[in-house]
Amino acid sequence: MSETELLALLRELDDPERLERPLDYDRTAASLAFAALVHRLETDFGTPCASEQDTQDSSEYGRVRIPAQATTRGTPIVVCVSKFGSLAEVCADNPGAFLGTEEAREQGALDPSDLATVEQALAGLGYVSVPEELLESDYEGPSALEHLTARPTWWTRYFGSM
Numbered sequence: 001m002s003e004t005e006l007l008a009l010l011r012e013l014d015d016p017e018r019l020e021r022p023l024d025y026d027r028t029a030a031s032l033a034f035a036a037l038v039h040r041l042e043t044d045f046g047t048p049c050a051s052e053q054d055t056q057d058s059s060e061y062g063r064v065r066i067p068a069q070a071t072t073r074g075t076p077i078v079v080c081v082s083k084f085g086s087l088a089e090v091c092a093d094n095p096g097a098f099l100g101t102e103e104a105r106e107q108g109a110l111d112p113s114d115l116a117t118v119e120q121a122l123a124g125l126g127y128v129s130v131p132e133e134l135l136e137s138d139y140e141g142p143s144a145l146e147h148l149t150a151r152p153t154w155w156t157r158y159f160g161s162m
Contacts, residue, residue, distance in 0.1 A: 006130055010154055013085045014141040019162045020059055021083040027054070030061050033125060034081060038064050040121045041079070045070040059083055060159040066118070072111035075104070077118060081127065082158040088127040089135055089159065090118050100133035135159070 001009070015022060031053065038051045047070040053062030059082055066077040080089040091097065092104035104110035122129045135155035139145055145152035148160060 001128065003131075003134060006128075006134055009085065009128065010087075010130070010158070011141055013087070014143055014157065016141075016143040019143060019145075019157075020057065022085070025083055030081075030083065033086070033127075034062055034064075037079070037081070037121065037125055037127070040125060041066055041118065044117050044121055058159070058161045059157065066114075071114050073109055073114070075109040077110070077114060079118060079122070080159050084158050086127045087158050088122050088129050089132055089155070090115065090122070090129060091132050095132065095155070095159070096136075098132075100131055100136070102131075102133065130154075130158075 013022065034053050038049055041064055042049050045066050047067060049067065050065045051062060055062055061081045061083045064079045068074050068076045071077055075092050078091050078094055080095060082088070089095065090101060092101065092110040098104040098107065098109065101110055101115060105112060119129055135158070136153050139152035139154055139157055141157060143157060145156055148162070149156055
């Protein structure tokens with residue numbers, strides 16, 4: 001999806017009455033999809049991946065951590081999954097460790113083939129990958145997020161603690 005299409009999707013999913021999860025949120029379906037993602041990444045990278053799920057008081061559903069020893073550049077890859085619209089984020093090391101995947105690639109921390117493997121897994125399982133660079137841009141939606149942080153971002157909206 002283009003940046004314009006992704007921004008349109010972020011705005012479409014935004015419901016100021018439901019900050020933590022959407023009205024049609026299906027916890028069982030989210031759990032099954034997440035388990036499939038963990039399994040796929042473990043298969044693709046040939047190693048167990050640590051994961052946490054069903055994050056409380058957050059719009060993030062969970063995270064999968066691909067260990068450093070399984071990546072080409074020796075940097076862990078973290079995949080964050082939102083409770084909204086199967087949104088996902090891929091980042092090197094941890095969210096915010098780099099300005100985004102482009103910077104991580106430029107600095108030699110993220111191999112393009114590893115990123116492609118993760119992106120293919122996400123797409124194959126119906127997730128929409130949103131670049132960290134876009135998620136870190138200023139939030140421009142209807143939800144009141146100022147009480148959460150001085151500078152709300154799209155990441156705050158779809159992956160942050162509520």
